[in-house]
Amino acid sequence: MCGIVGYVGTREASELLLEALEKLEYRGYDSAGIALICDAGIVIHKTRGRIADLRRIFDEATDDDGCTVGIGHTRWATHGEPSDVNSHPHLSKSKRVAVVHNGIIENYIELRRHLEQHGYTFSTETDSEVVSELIDYCYSGDPVAAVRKAEQQLKGSYALGILFSDFPDQIIALRKDSPLIIGLGEGENFIASDIPAILKHTRNVFRLGERELAVLTAQRVRVLDIFGNRVDHPVDHIDWDAAAAEKGGYPHFMIKEIFEQPEAIRKTLAPRIREDLSIDLGFKRLTDEDLKGIESIKITACGSAYHVGVVAKHFLQKNLRLPVEAVLASEFRYEDPIVDEKTLVIIVSQSGETLDTLYALREAKARGARTVSIVNVLASSIANESEEVLYTWAGPEIAVATTKAYSTQLALIQLFGLHMARIRGNLSEEEVKSQITALQKVPEGVEKLLEDVKSVQYIASLYFNCQDVFFIGRNMDYALSLEASLKLKEISYIHSEAYAAGELKHGTISLIEDGTLVIALCTYRPLLEKMISNIKEVSARGAKVLAVINESDVQTGTVADHIIRIPECADIALPLLTIVPLQLFAYYIASLKGCDIDKPRNLAKSVTVE
Numbered sequence: 001m002c003g004i005v006g007y008v009g010t011r012e013a014s015e016l017l018l019e020a021l022e023k024l025e026y027r028g029y030d031s032a033g034i035a036l037i038c039d040a041g042i043v044i045h046k047t048r049g050r051i052a053d054l055r056r057i058f059d060e061a062t063d064d065d066g067c068t069v070g071i072g073h074t075r076w077a078t079h080g081e082p083s084d085v086n087s088h089p090h091l092s093k094s095k096r097v098a099v100v101h102n103g104i105i106e107n108y109i110e111l112r113r114h115l116e117q118h119g120y121t122f123s124t125e126t127d128s129e130v131v132s133e134l135i136d137y138c139y140s141g142d143p144v145a146a147v148r149k150a151e152q153q154l155k156g157s158y159a160l161g162i163l164f165s166d167f168p169d170q171i172i173a174l175r176k177d178s179p180l181i182i183g184l185g186e187g188e189n190f191i192a193s194d195i196p197a198i199l200k201h202t203r204n205v206f207r208l209g210e211r212e213l214a215v216l217t218a219q220r221v222r223v224l225d226i227f228g229n230r231v232d233h234p235v236d237h238i239d240w241d242a243a244a245a246e247k248g249g250y251p252h253f254m255i256k257e258i259f260e261q262p263e264a265i266r267k268t269l270a271p272r273i274r275e276d277l278s279i280d281l282g283f284k285r286l287t288d289e290d291l292k293g294i295e296s297i298k299i300t301a302c303g304s305a306y307h308v309g310v311v312a313k314h315f316l317q318k319n320l321r322l323p324v325e326a327v328l329a330s331e332f333r334y335e336d337p338i339v340d341e342k343t344l345v346i347i348v349s350q351s352g353e354t355l356d357t358l359y360a361l362r363e364a365k366a367r368g369a370r371t372v373s374i375v376n377v378l379a380s381s382i383a384n385e386s387e388e389v390l391y392t393w394a395g396p397e398i399a400v401a402t403t404k405a406y407s408t409q410l411a412l413i414q415l416f417g418l419h420m421a422r423i424r425g426n427l428s429e430e431e432v433k434s435q436i437t438a439l440q441k442v443p444e445g446v447e448k449l450l451e452d453v454k455s456v457q458y459i460a461s462l463y464f465n466c467q468d469v470f471f472i473g474r475n476m477d478y479a480l481s482l483e484a485s486l487k488l489k490e491i492s493y494i495h496s497e498a499y500a501a502g503e504l505k506h507g508t509i510s511l512i513e514d515g516t517l518v519i520a521l522c523t524y525r526p527l528l529e530k531m532i533s534n535i536k537e538v539s540a541r542g543a544k545v546l547a548v549i550n551e552s553d554v555q556t557g558t559v560a561d562h563i564i565r566i567p568e569c570a571d572i573a574l575p576l577l578t579i580v581p582l583q584l585f586a587y588y589i590a591s592l593k594g595c596d597i598d599k600p601r602n603l604a605k606s607v608t609v610e
């Protein structure tokens with residue numbers, strides 16, 4: 001999704017902005033640009049393509065050295081194709097106001113018509129251009145007043161960085177429903193969509209609140225709420241190792257993050273499990289009594305985070321004997337959901353900023369549901385707005401394809417499930433303790449799987465040219481198939497689908513022909529025999545079968561073409577282990593195909609539009 005950066009200080013802004021934009025490349029983008037305040041006024045450089053293209057254009061064109069204030073943008077096209085003209089920043093025709101925008105202005109057509117009636121003209125297909133012209137229209141000498149007046153007319157979501165040529169020493173920032181952080185330096189200040197963009201320059205940051213406006217100069221940052229009142233935010237100190245946001249010798253962030261999973265799971269679980277195996281989630285609002293009174297659970301999220309919900313549905317339903325449903329956040333909001341104060345809504349999001357998920361959370365709260373979010377990014381919107389938050393301590397996840405965030409979310413939701421099962425008396429104390437111990441052993445199991453990646457590499461080398469892949473599984477394995485299939489298709493561009501194994505013959509089996517790869521997940525022990533029958537059905541129609549099996553399984557290997565073994569472990573650990581070779585499989589296939597693994601085409605890391 002679009003990325004925003006801004007700098008005001010005494011250093012050369014252009015290089016700083018270009019570097020910061022490079023750190024946001026992982027979010028996904030198709031064009032980029034910067035605006036600088038120079039002696040001649042606001043100067044814009046922008047282009048379709050990569051930051052490297054922007055650098056080239058800037059180097060060729062510029063004599064804008066010495067500018068110390070500017071804003072930058074990576075655009076992920078929504079309204080209007082990726083093109084030079086549609087790229088941000090947008091400069092008002094008066095050349096007084098430049099704007100970078102992340103989000104969607106939902107009433108831009110109406111605003112555009114209104115401005116056209118007042119003589120304004122538009123040259124792009126974007127919704128964002130209306131913002132620079134609207135602010136210009138509202139401007140009569142006071143930039144804060146102009147931005148506040150314009151804001152009252154905007155509908156939709158927006159994080160904005162704004163320059164005024166009349167005020168060459170400042171940046172104005174504003175946000176609603178799209179993320180924006182402020183970074184505080186010594187004699188310089190920053191805005192950014194995400195921390196990695198400015199981590200090199202400052203570790204002192206805070207998130208701008210909903211509908212808050214910030215005025216940044218080199219010396220100070222002033223924050224105002226919607227009514228113009230001063231707001232003070234506590235400053236967070238980011239203690240990430242700067243190397244955590246670098247590749248550290250790995251060819252891609254994705255493989256680095258796959259290998260970081262044992263540590264990430266350890267860091268997520270350890271602080272919450274005491275020596276006597278009691279669980280401390282640090283909840284302040286949701287009491288044990290509240291959790292005892294819960295009558296149903298809904299888990300809502302998008303993409304891989306939703307897949308965590310589908311696995312968790314099986315786990316929670318089995319252990320809590322409550323109705324549990326996993327619902328796509330983009331559907332939840334509009335389905336008139338049946339939730340009330342006896343419903344627990346669990347929101348899962350790595351970024352904590354996914355707009356559909358944020359809106360689902362708000363919908364749940366508006367209907368009185370109790371809410372717990374599972375989030376990786378500290379103080380993000382979803383973390384801030386949910387009743388309780390459980391942070392996954394996975395560290396920064398840069399690759400668009402999630403791996404360590406997925407596994408830490410899953411481990412954490414399972415731990416939460418055990419906590420509820422203990423409180424509600426669904427499981428004996430002995431059973432809870434044995435499952436906690438099994439969870440604690442997951443990092444070792446993952447390490448074991450990562451010690452030998454050669455067999456996965458070999459199978460990938462046989463199939464990297466294939467056109468279609470079908471994943472099949474039952475129960476928990478089906479839930480995992482959804483994630484395995486998404487991983488493969490998003491980074492390798494191979495068409496893949498996940499099917500509940502019993503469902504394939506109700507239509508899709510017609511697509512199986514000689515040599516089609518079917519990946520059969522066969523770790524869910526109670527239904528192993530049924531899976532073997534399903535493997536035979538597809539083999540009989542020419543499919544090549546890769547089966548993922550438990551170490552002790554002596555049957556399935558005899559009916560599959562290839563096998564990957566999962567080290568022996570308790571049932572609770574199985575999904576956390578099984579996903580690892582499938583992440584690796586997707587990675588090695590994409591690598592053999594020469595794909596842009598960390599930044600797959602058309603994708604964004606954090607999806608901040610509906």
Ligand code: AGP
Binds near residue numbers: 304348357400486
């Ligand atoms: C998967 O690899 C994705 N990057 C994507 O599906 C992601 O899980 C989804 O967009 C949700 O993001 P979130 O966890 O930040 O809310």
